[in-house]
Amino acid sequence: MATPEDELCFPLINNSCRKTRHSDPEASLTFTVLSTITMLTVLLNLLVIISISHYRQLHSCTNLLLLSLAISDLLVGILEMPVEILFYRGCWFLGNFVCGMYGFVSFLVISVSVGNMLMISIDRYVAICEPLFYPTKVTLKRVQVCIILCWLFSTIHAIWMSREFIQQPDIYNSCYGECVILVVNEIEAAFDLVVTFIAPIGLITVLYLRVFVVAVTQARAMRSQVTFKSMQCSRAKKSELKAARTLGVVIVMFIICSCPYYIFTLLYDSGLTDSSGAAELWLIYFNSCVNPIIYAFILQPGSSEMNIL
Template sequence: MRRFCSCNIMDTPEEGALCFPLSNHSCRKIPRSQSEATVIYTLLSSITFITVFLNLLVIVSIHHFRQLHSCTNLLLLSLAVSDFLVGFLQMPFQIFYYHGCWYLGDFACALNNFSSFLVVSASVGNMVLISVDRYIAVCEPMSYHAKVTSGRVKVCICLCWMFSSLHAVWILRDLLGEPDVYNSCVGECVIIVNYAEGMVDLVVTFLAPIMVISYLYLRVFGVAVSHSRAMRSQISSVTVGPVSVTIPKTEMKAAKTLGLLVIVFLLCSCPYYCFTVAADSNLFGASSGEAELWLIYFNSCINPIIYVFCYPWFRKTVKIILTLKIFKTDSCEAKVL
């Protein structure tokens, strides 16, 4: 995923103070009013805390309670880990860089960019795996337990993280070899991705996943509708008069969950990728991509709500965790389903 520098080294001395006053090659801070900075820091810090807190609850719940040790929940756990890292690593660093100054050095900048590519790609990959899992569960229920085993799910999760790591290394190969290769002044943290690499990133982390997720969602929705029609036809054959038939709960839940996934993923991702395409055409300046980047990060705050808050077991585990009953003997054996 392409990253843009938020600092502008062409500012005049009156427009912003130096990041490193003792250095003749220092970048300049982006001028921000006190009121604007207070509002932005408060808002972004709140989003960061919620992202970390919610995903940490998911991780603890699935890891601790044995009733939740299922194949589907393994995927939810992997997703929660990637989203937790977005909140724990990427969001704080982005807040830290709000004034356009990077004080942690070139090596930390390279690692920050690497972890950004890694966790966002892993988050998207985990969403695809969850969509596949729900598709098999709804569309091929008779063969679900034969096809979806704990071993296969763990292998898929490992491959997802390995692929995300390789993708990040490939995109950042120049930066990892020479951390300050793209920096033009001291205190800058910037990554430049050429057009070809940007197109690969666009396909790998946006177009391909959204096509797979959308296709699987449409198939799940189609199965739910066909089952509803079959039930209506069967009941109508033995019942006189109009009959109200509902779609089975499990299928409807899967359809709603995947539908929310597609909608939120599109809402959070489309603005950023539209921006990057426009930036390649010189329609926008690079420094204007900060809001779009935060919108992608915000998706990691929404994911636990979409995937977990819909399930009653999560409310039970949260109550046990927050009331500290989790520290009781054999709390891992508690019935939460």
């Protein structure tokens, strides 16, 4: 029979947090599912990173953006998911320093992912709507600079948003053995919401709606074998249209996986490790596992020997 001490995370320490109760079958099933998602996230994103890095024919502008996104997804699988699994029972055993770093990485990967999605949308918009200017407007050097700036901005943003937790990780903890990450400054919270969700998602949606309209128009023109010399957006290659469709799925999945957490945060103002928001948080993490599966429709076997984009 369990004693009151058995329910505490640290029985020998005053003000210890209590463990979250789960039935054995539920705990085993949850641990298995979450561990499987974590391993798949790491392995699949490693495969994408190795593939793009190894094959020169995959060193295109679009694939560099996918590489950056895969790196941020890999960080989720290596750093974020395992921590959340350990936190499943409601006890934080990793200390204050890791708690502060966990908050920093959480802000970082979300900001980087949104930035990469926005750059992918811009890349597809130019490729589909302005294909004649694509080789001059979108170059490897410019894409590399944009990726570096994205990571730099995201790092600065993450440091600023998590500065309190880095300096004093237990500032919002109610008991010993807890790691609560909150943004209590309403102005900063509103700024973070606008910069990392509302503004980029709105712009991504507008760009891809335009891409979708143009792609449908071009597909109809190709089927009817009609040449539109006066079209504002010249006809793009079939490979570009295919990449646009596939990357459109990536973006739609990102929006679907992200919206519940942001809506939950707005309604309940909960922390990143709040147990009531765990499902929404894991939905964001699950998107990091889904992305490399979608990439497979672009990075197909044998693509190293042909120009796919």
